[in-house]
Amino acid sequence: MTDAPGERQAEAWRPAPHRDGGAGGFFSQAGVRFGMIYACLFGASSLALAAFLWWSTAGLLDRQNEAAITVDTQGLVDRLAEGGLPALIDTIEQRIAGNIDDDSVYLLVDSGLKRLAGNLDRWPTSVPADFEWTDLRIDRGGLKALARVHHEELAGGMHLLVGRDVESRVQLRGIVADAMLWAAVIAVLLGTVGAMAVRGLFRATLADISATAAAVSAGDLGRRVKVTGHSDEFDVLAETINDMLDRIARLMDGVRQVSNAIAHDLRTPITRARMRLEDAATTARSEADLRQAIERAQSDLDGIVAVFQALLRIAEIEAGSRRSAFTQVDVAPLLSDLAELYEAAAEETGQTLAARIPPHAMVFGDRDMIQQAMANLLDNAMKFSPPQGMIRLSAQAVAGAIEIVVADDGPGIPQQDRERATERFFRGESARSTPGSGLGLALVQAVAMLHGGVLRLEDNAPGLKAVLHLPAADPAAGSQVVE
Amino acid sequence: MSRQCLLRAALLAIPLVVPAGMVRASGERMGDMPRVITHTREYCEELSARAGQLRLAHGRGPAEAELLAAEGDRLCAQGQIRPGIMRLRRAIMLLRAEGTAPR
Ligand SMILES: Nc1ncnc2c1ncn2[C@@H]1O[C@H](COP(=O)(O)OP(=O)(O)O)[C@@H](O)[C@H]1O
Numbered sequence: 057m058t059d060a061p062g063e064r065q066a067e068a069w070r071p072a073p074h075r076d077g078g079a080g081g082f083f084s085q086a087g088v089r090f091g092m093i094y095a096c097l098f099g100a101s102s103l104a105l106a107a108f109l110w111w112s113t114a115g116l117l118d119r120q121n122e123a124a125i126t127v128d129t130q131g132l133v134d135r136l137a138e139g140g141l142p143a144l145i146d147t148i149e150q151r152i153a154g155n156i157d158d159d160s161v162y163l164l165v166d167s168g169l170k171r172l173a174g175n176l177d178r179w180p181t182s183v184p185a186d187f188e189w190t191d192l193r194i195d196r197g198g199l200k201a202l203a204r205v206h207h208e209e210l211a212g213g214m215h216l217l218v219g220r221d222v223e224s225r226v227q228l229r230g231i232v233a234d235a236m237l238w239a240a241v242i243a244v245l246l247g248t249v250g251a252m253a254v255r256g257l258f259r260a261t262l263a264d265i266s267a268t269a270a271a272v273s274a275g276d277l278g279r280r281v282k283v284t285g286h287s288d289e290f291d292v293l294a295e296t297i298n299d300m301l302d303r304i305a306r307l308m309d310g311v312r313q314v315s316n317a318i319a320h321d322l323r324t325p326i327t328r329a330r331m332r333l334e335d336a337a338t339t340a341r342s343e344a345d346l347r348q349a350i351e352r353a354q355s356d357l358d359g360i361v362a363v364f365q366a367l368l369r370i371a372e373i374e375a376g377s378r379r380s381a382f383t384q385v386d387v388a389p390l391l392s393d394l395a396e397l398y399e400a401a402a403e404e405t406g407q408t409l410a411a412r413i414p415p416h417a418m419v420f421g422d423r424d425m426i427q428q429a430m431a432n433l434l435d436n437a438m439k440f441s442p443p444q445g446m447i448r449l450s451a452q453a454v455a456g457a458i459e460i461v462v463a464d465d466g467p468g469i470p471q472q473d474r475e476r477a478t479e480r481f482f483r484g485e486s487a488r489s490t491p492g493s494g495l496g497l498a499l500v501q502a503v504a505m506l507h508g509g510v511l512r513l514e515d516n517a518p519g520l521k522a523v524l525h526l527p528a529a530d531p532a533a534g535s536q537v538v539e
Numbered sequence: 540m541s542r543q544c545l546l547r548a549a550l551l552a553i554p555l556v557v558p559a560g561m562v563r564a565s566g567e568r569m570g571d572m573p574r575v576i577t578h579t580r581e582y583c584e585e586l587s588a589r590a591g592q593l594r595l596a597h598g599r600g601p602a603e604a605e606l607l608a609a610e611g612d613r614l615c616a617q618g619q620i621r622p623g624i625m626r627l628r629r630a631i632m633l634l635r636a637e638g639t640a641p642r
């Protein structure tokens with residue numbers, strides 16, 4: 057019957073053996089993997105659906121069949137009760153004679169399993185003795201058939217089998233199997249197409265990112281990922297990567313600039329010290345001359361050491377490791393002390409220092425750092441403003457912060473230099489004749505950043521107005537850390 | 540390359556599907572099974588006799604019943620047992636319906 061083609065199909069469809077081992081490359085791609093997962097899920101759910109359909113349709117047929125068989129059996133049992141064994145045998149024979157579809161099974165045997173009536177030649181040997189329902193394979197006119205059979209024990213030890221062929225169920229199984237096969241083929245096709253599509257999408261969206269990363273690692277720090285403008289996850293990723301690359305570029309620039317500056321700015325004093333010593337070695341006529349030369353070289357080298365110390369200090373501040381030691385600091389007494397100190401120094405040069413400091417000014421930070429920063433600003437003001445110049449130091453509370461202002465009436469910093477004045481080693485054109493190494497404002501800037509504040513350089517017309525803006529409370533408390 | 544993969548995937552999927560269609564393919568051999576005994580010339584004759592009895596009891600049935608019975612006899616005689624039996628059974632059902640139908 058329908059089983060035969062099934063066997064032939066199984067022969068023909070045996071899977072081909074794997075020949076090339078190159079499949080790993082294709083299947084290891086993420087896009088393909090996602091596609092395959094999709095195909096597997098699709099296939100599994102269609103198989104589950106087919107199985108459910110199979111069980112519900114076949115189950116319905118079974119129930120209908122069993123109901124018919126039960127009614128049939130009950131009729132025969134009633135016949136036996138009414139008319140005895142001859143009536144039962146007659147009824148069975150009538151039913152067989154009227155069975156146009158040729159799909160019924162009847163068998164009546166005595167207590168010794170000897171056939172009394174029915175259309176089966178003998179009691180089946182393959183079934184257990186006391187079953188109630190079973191599927192029975194029978195030989196119907198030379199063809200195999202499957203019958204659903206009910207067993208009833210009758211009075212006097214007789215046994216009655218009543219059944220129906222269930223070939224329709226077998227056919228249904230063939231249909232469902234076909235449907236499942238097609239579903240599987242379609243699932244595989246859709247999965248493969250989906251895998252291709254997903255792989256293409258993946259490639260397209262990730263290609264630029266990986267190309268950019270490759271270019272950057274090959275040394276092209278200027279490359280950036282293209283932002284498509286869809287503002288999707290890939291755009292967010294692209295923007296994050298670009299921000300990261302920008303920051304790396306800035307840091308690299310800083311490092312390059314600083315190392316260039318160190319090399320450039322320290323060469324002069326080191327060369328000078330060397331020449332002094334060389335000069336003294338060849339021309340010094342007395343020990344006093346020699347001693348003087350050595351002392352000057354020593355002070356040159358001290359200056360170099362001081363520059364290194366300042367650089368290290370800025371680096372330390374920028375590293376931010378001391379932020380954990382921050383406390384609530386009242387900067388008012390600190391500013392008063394500084395004012396007193398610088399007033400005395402100003403008097404010597406004929407300059408004036410006017411201080412306007414409130415009784416209290418609370419800042420969240422590090423006392424020593426703030427003191428160092430203020431000293432740097434006051435140093436600059438005194439250094440760059442003329443004799444008889446006026447220097448003002450003031451502090452006031454603004455919304456959530458303290459602003460400390462150092463203003464002078466010197467030459468000030470030209471607009472185009474203000475941006476760069478806080479870079480390490482920057483020295484203005486007018487500062488060439490003054491001592492210094494260009495690290496003062498860099499340190500102030502680093503201190504301001506560490507405190508979550510800013511250093512503003514403004515025009516005092518004439519002169520410079522340096523404003524150090526420091527938050528009054530912990531900027532990290534309740535919100536994120538300010539870098 | 541992709542076509543090969545597609546083919547391979549399709550082939551790999553088949554063993555999952557085919558066994559469903561051949562679950563019941565195996566089983567005992569024909570000789571071990573109970574045999575339906577109503578596919579013989581003797582049973583043809585038995586049915587023919589039954590039709591005759593019904594005709595005696597209820598009188599001649601509809602023309603169609605007569606036709607079917609005659610055709611069944613002829614097919615059985617020619618050795619086409621199954622079609623013959625089917626026509627005889629139809630004839631019997633028609634004659635029975637005649638016998639039980641209200642006049
Ligand atoms: N008060 C000021 N008036 C004018 N120029 C200033 C003032 N403060 C800073 N500058 C300019 O900014 C540059 C950097 O200052 P700074 O970092 O303190 O270095 P240094 O004091 O060693 O020169 C100075 O060289 C100078 O040109």
Ligand SMILES: [Mg+2]
Binds near residue numbers: 495
């Ligand atoms: Mg300075």
